[in-house]
Amino acid sequence: MNHRRIIIIGTGPAGYTAAIYASRANLAPLVLEGAQPGGQLTITTEVENYPGFREGIPGPGLMDEMRAQALRLGAEIVPETVLSAHLDVRPMVVVTESGDYTCDALVIATGASAKWLGIGKDEELGRRGGGVSACATCDGFFYRGKEVAVVGGGDTALEEALYLTRFARHVHLVHRRDTLRASKAMQERAKANPKITFHWNQAVADLETRRVETSPGNPVEKLRALRLKDTRDGSPSLLEVEGLFVAVGHRPNTAFLRGALPADENGYLLVEKGSTRTPVPGVFACGDVQDSTYRQAITAAGSGCMAAVDAERWLSETCPPSRETSHV
Template identity: 55%
Template structure:
């Protein structure tokens, strides 16, 4: 049986739960379909030290549980399902999930974006314990230490420059002999005395203390010769970009060249009236929990206003 709601929210995490809280308080009877990873990326993040309101380090899964509990408390309906197809060409919009079907007068997309990884076994073992994909999220833990950045595009260079304000030394390893990043960013990187660049170098392994769960060194390989060496580092940042979860909306919404949902300036409105996007799925630049929550709030308010206008 198809479930109907005035507002359907696809995906959880800070954006989804915040949208659900605001939509429920606006009496919009929202239904939130949590997706395959309830709580989003923060559900697999350990220490969170930059979310406002907490003087002490908190745990990502705990924060997501608190947001979920608040959404339920104010009356949002939460469903453990994953949407596999959408019909947003006409209202009511229809969403097809593994467990059921849903319809809504407005839809808020909060499906997020996933960091790209190299696929190394050790990378998974130490993820969150010395291996990260976000310097602005985790860089604070490496004050006055040595870190390795992996990548050669804008993301890698921007994150490396950010880490020069925190770490004692920043080493950038790139598989090629030139960077893909913008020339202005490259100039800043080359001019920074804290930065060392390893050309034609690939990360092939990670050494760490399995008991203390901390990284000790990176195993690097020369791309041309295959020769490997050990490099002592305190942390490793895999900065090779993110992939937004927008496969469901290809050909149905206006997407950027990199696959992010485009929204109207200053709003969360997409190219389809009544469909809104919040969080990392539309934010290629910041990708922070607090900004995701902020756009979740915006999406709920935008949806409320649009529903009022469309009913007039």
């Protein structure tokens, strides 16, 4: 087996930042990239709210910069997907498609994936910057003066809708029922906002698109309208919008853990308040896999820093270097 002082599972802002700090602490971290290297930012066309890039930067470009920085500082990054992790043995065992690794400390930075509507085209347009998003805070600015829609009925959906009223000409809240799951206070705020219209008992059946030439000879598909279906009688209707924000929840990427770590009711890993420590000694969680509140690149990066610092301190106190480290 290949042993490491510390292994980081997952990339994105949390994983790469943890790798940067762990490298500077001389821990020679191994980073297992996973199925989507760079995380959700690799499907974000433009990031304008990450400090240090006054003109903005494409999401994939930001991840490339972080990855290159981690490599320059000494991190080892391999294109492995983790199948399972055994946290009840010492050293811990991480099982990948090509073999096993052992480690003294483990940082979990596998993020969370947005739940889509299950119609295919929404996820496709979301990945291509075609007018569909799962984050109003990330992308709302791009819809200034436009008609947009939000799908969902919980607090997150109403928060997204209220946030979008700062930019959009009008916000359409599409919900498949005639009552909302959101808190009463949030409902009252949304219903009192004249820029929000509720479309009750409606489900998104399909999306209509138009071809837009963003540059000479480079046409792309952009959202034009939502095809809605009444959930009571099936009658169709058309809602013309230029942006769709899917707010039906996120799913933390923790299936490989098979319940080995405590999580909240929505599957987000539990950490000790003010730290990234999980209830299992030597295991730390950072980024969206443990954050159901902010889910921003900057907060993920911050918690990645915390995870590396927490891990380095734990290692120095409980597991000082004593064995040779073998490399791939």
